[in-house]
Amino acid sequence: MIALAYTNIFTADINRLADFYSELFGLEELLESRSPLFRGFTAGGSAIGFSAPEAYDLLGLKPQEGSGDRVLQTFDAPDADTVSALTDKAVLLGATLVKEPFKTYYGWFQSVLRDPDGNAFRINFRGQFA
Template sequence: MTTLSYVNIFARQLEPLAAFYSGLLGLEEIVDSRSSIFRGFRCGDASLGISASDAYELLGLRQPTGEGERNIVTFDVESPTEVERLVEAAKGLGAEVVKEPFETYYGWYQAVLRDPEGNPFRLNHPGRRV
């Protein structure tokens, strides 16, 4: 069985972006994985990694050029009220709301945001709004 271990977000500024996600979502850092170019956080059954741009070379990847989203990270929370609370908290931490909380056609309640570096992410409650 294949499982997801990490989702990584590349950061222009490692510390501020790591602080944004860990502070907003209350994530516990995986201190053993800390380096000058990486911060890791426990996030349910998988982990969230924040990688500095130096990690591109380490991994043998090219830095992207041009604009446009290629990925979006979705964080599940326990209730629609928590989606709304976290949207307000994220705005206070410098996030931009792309789409205010809404019920999707498949019955989930979510909001779409951009972190302070412009990376898109969703706050999601996987169930119908009560």
């Protein structure tokens, strides 16, 4: 089975965005990978990284142009109460609430937010919510 190793977010300020996510979710930094262009953190069975704009050239990529969401990160919580608590904490840390915690049509419980850079993310409980 193929496993997702990393998901990366490009940002003009890797320290600000890395600190936001690590503070919100208590992520452990992979210090051996830290550089002026990158910071990475363990996130369950995979990792999340934050790349400076200079990493585009390093990777042979060009920044996407135009508006609209292209990626949506989802972070699982152990229960519905934690979804609500982390949603409140995210807003205190500078996130914008898009959709308050709600029960999805498939029975999960989640909120939708935007991080300080405007990237969309969800905080989610996969269990059945009454």
